[in-house]
Amino acid sequence: MQRCELIRQLLAILPPDSVLYETEDLRPYECDALSVYRQLPLAVVLPCTEAEIIEILQLCHRERVPVVARGAGTGLSGGALPHAQGILLSLARLNQINEIDPLACQARVQPGVRNLAISQAASSYGLYYAPDPSSQIACTIGGNVAENSGGVHCLKYGLTVHNILKLRVLTIEGDVIEVGAEAYDSPGYDLLALLTGSEGMLGITTEITVRLLPKPESAQLVMATFSDLAKAGEAVANVIQSGIIPAGMELMDNLTIGAVEDFIQAGYDRQAAAILLCESDGMAAEVTTEIEKIEHILRASGAIKVEIAQDEAQRQLFWAGRKAAFPAAGRISPDYYCMDGTIPRKHLARVLSQIERLSAEFNLRCMNVFHAGDGNLHPLILYDANESGELHKAETFGARILEICIAAGGTITGEHGVGMEKLDQMCLQFSDAERELFLAIKAAFDPQALLNPGKAIPSLHRCAELGAMHVHHGQTSFPELPRF
């Protein structure tokens, strides 16, 4: 179908202000938060109702037009990168909280509702929505479902998949399915799990029923300073081995500490090799006891200083440093590239020293922040895109980090998704048979591969080509050539 005919038909479904097609209107949608990948779609549609989306999908299915769904565009793996021959389906206008049922501890929300808005709306009932990705003021719950987003509290409270009960989903044919239930299980296969984290490849979510939790009575934070990163890693294992599951456990390395201190003066020790933040929440009496235990373990593990936040303001300040790590990277470097590998925690010290060696080899600085409780590592590679070749160097460095994560028994993505970014590493992590099964699952939902085509699961051809090229430490002979 010709582009102008497609736009005409979209305008027959939607009001004029819901269809964008002029280049300057499309521009804001050309990338998500991984801005090294950019592509203009044929058109952007901004429907307000499920009925409109059904008509859009029926049109795209009939005319074989690819559909890329987008929430707030805060994703870090290029999952919402538009398709050149497709439309971009923004779900931002489906932003209503349909119902909060405090007694059932559930809320029914539309996909465009912001993550934090759910907790804000539930707050008056003493409830909240637990997963808290760092972008929670902006990212949408629909995007969280697509990526199975985590956050700093997921060791104790789980990922998105553990905190949603039911999805209302449209298939590419425009049929409505409901997976999961307001009950705690449902008959048949666990499609709720399969759809969560499927990166917009299997269906379009139009309503999410989330589980709400009672707000903890009390929360307290300990900050421990270490002169040795390996000791900090051991301290994390010692806390967990003692039978405590902290509400949050975050580790920062020296470069991060310095960048953060320059930015917001959180009171971190600039000389430290590592700073560990460890939070306890629960009933007041429990938190007091648990914090005492944590403090004792951290000291015994070799922390040179252990401070308990004296009041809520100091607790927030200690956290503010960690939460400002990404913008702090942006202040000390023109560009940064955020990685997202997960490793078994016991390999932390070894993996970080390998990253340090790579940093010297590539002559690029790398800050490390780490969701220490669940082994999720976020190396931030600092580079300057205006320097010729630096972006490519940063990407190669990043790819090497992911290979290290696989070799350590971990994974190439803990919470940011594969998107466009990690297609090549998918070839390394999974065998041909496993990737074939992924493609078959995709085909079971979307036989014509119209939903977010080309993302998340590499084609067998791409991996075969990569396998042939993957001879010199990931350095391919013709990096400028497009690979499919």
Next chain:
Amino acid sequence: MSSILESFADALRQAMEKSQPLYIRGGGSKYFYGNPLAEKTIPLDVTGYQGIVDYEPSELAITARAGTSLQELENILAQQGQMLAFEPPHFGKPATLGGSIASGLSGPRRAYAGAVRDFILGVRLLDGQGREMSFGGRVMKNVAGYDVSRLMAGSMGTLGILLEASLKVLPRPEMERTLCFATTMERALEWMRSYATRPLPVSATCFSDGRLYVRLSGMEAAVVAAQKQMGGDVEENGETFWESIRHHTHTFFHGRPILWRLSVKPTTAHLPLPGEQLIEWGGALRWFAPAEAVAANEVRRLATAAGGHATLFYGDRDGILVFQPLSPVLLRIHQRLKQQFDPAGILNPYRMYPEF
């Protein structure tokens, strides 16, 4: 172990050639669960593939082969002060890890800690063509590829032979205490919901025969503080009581020719059904033992109206499907998925639904 694996793959390939349906058999403790097997189905015993592969308590993860005895696995965790927090029902000594995952059943702690699917980190399996594959991993967070690992939970052996699973484990609570209240079913349901909305360390609830039981788990300080708020009598045999609910050895489950399992929205009011009920999961799980003949359609209509579904857990089926039928679109997706994992349709056909 590799020769056992090879024998499974051989069995699958031969079954494919002959279109011979197979019944994947673990310990057999949950044989009663699911639709009757198709005619001429032959068992494939998978218990030989057993043993702990990797367990590091400080990583909060254990990896074990599917034929591993569930009891043995839980004993090993207990020695390190850890547990499977979804409290899988055993229904008999021979229960295996694989059967526990395939049946997808979780025990009393489910409403508060999560279900078996919530604790699966990764699996290794043979698909219907005998191809060995791994998904997920041994780490807490992993979003590479579709979540095939969790899809295995509750798939009743219809998608592949589960070989190995990695599970998240949790520390056993420092203290557990069970409170008991004499009350009506209506009152008990109200209290269960009230507890759920407050930050209390509740880890199980059950109403049966005029009594509400509430288990508190956590640090001693939390359990004691919660007990002060909640009142009630302390049940001295709390641990035994929850074991009996978990494994269905409680008198409620004795000698029942038919047992229905209704999974409903937790705020559902008392369901008017002719017979006895036992309630768990803060109101979200209702076990129903009919006192008289009751139409399956009526049970399922009530469960559906309550936002859930009803399973004929055991008893004389008389042509009644064990699992609640799926909508046509969902059935189509199930059939297509089944086709991809098991193109010859040889793995536990009919066990879940007659269509595959």
